[in-house]
Amino acid sequence: MNQDQLQAKTVSHSRTTITELMIPSYANFGGKIHGGILLSLMDKVAYACAAKHAGTYCVTVSVDNVEFRQPVEVGELVSLHASVNYVGKTSLVIGIKVVAENIKDGIVKHTNTSYFTMVAKDDDNRPTEVPLLILENDEDIRRFLESIDRKELKNSYKELLTHAKNRMEIEESIHLLDKERCILKRS
Numbered sequence: 001m002n003q004d005q006l007q008a009k010t011v012s013h014s015r016t017t018i019t020e021l022m023i024p025s026y027a028n029f030g031g032k033i034h035g036g037i038l039l040s041l042m043d044k045v046a047y048a049c050a051a052k053h054a055g056t057y058c059v060t061v062s063v064d065n066v067e068f069r070q071p072v073e074v075g076e077l078v079s080l081h082a083s084v085n086y087v088g089k090t091s092l093v094i095g096i097k098v099v100a101e102n103i104k105d106g107i108v109k110h111t112n113t114s115y116f117t118m119v120a121k122d123d124d125n126r127p128t129e130v131p132l133l134i135l136e137n138d139e140d141i142r143r144f145l146e147s148i149d150r151k152e153l154k155n156s157y158k159e160l161l162t163h164a165k166n167r168m169e170i171e172e173s174i175h176l177l178d179k180e181r182c183i184l185k186r187s
Ligand SMILES: CC(C)(COP(=O)(O)OP(=O)(O)OC[C@H]1O[C@@H](n2cnc3c(N)ncnc32)[C@H](O)[C@@H]1OP(=O)(O)O)[C@@H](O)C(=O)NCCC(=O)NCCS
Pocket: 059, 060, 061, 062, 087, 088, 089, 090, 091, 092, 117, 119, 127
């Protein structure tokens, strides 16, 4: 990628919103919208935002903090607001805020905020450098700093998990199941 394409870009340059009406075919048997529909929309908006900043094709590497706090109903208008929170060398963290609006009463629910890590790819499918991010206000700075914290926490958590897995011996740990809602039936 040449220098012109790598010119730094502001957060507002790639800020993206997708709004979609929740139609009956998106609903589950309970009449609420499938979580998978929302995840797919989140992936779309994350891609649009990341690709706009990177100026290249991008892929989703990981998704953090997906926790639907309130159900989304058929007939609601869902808006997904995405912006670049952080850039590394080839990766970008896209923050996505999802809100659902009831058209009749105008009530707006914040259903979740999630973070998608995307990686920019070149024409040979190799990770490629992304433009620097211009932080223009305190909000941009706060989000960038929070992403650094989240990245460090995630790395520590991964290490802890690997360590815990490595030292996990079934016979030593089986007593932990005593207070869990499971039945041991091994032969
Ligand atoms: C993610 C992927 C690009 C990493 O490739 P790689 O050759 O290991 O590249 P690198 O080790 O140089 O990592 C590239 C960047 O990804 C980041 N990365 C890699 N794995 C990561 C993970 N699990 N979580 C967050 N970031 C990750 C690295 O930190 C690095 O970021 P940086 O350049 O900003 O420092 C590669 O594994 C891939 O293409 N995966 C498939 C992604 C995909 O197809 N998604 C669609 C879902 S089907």
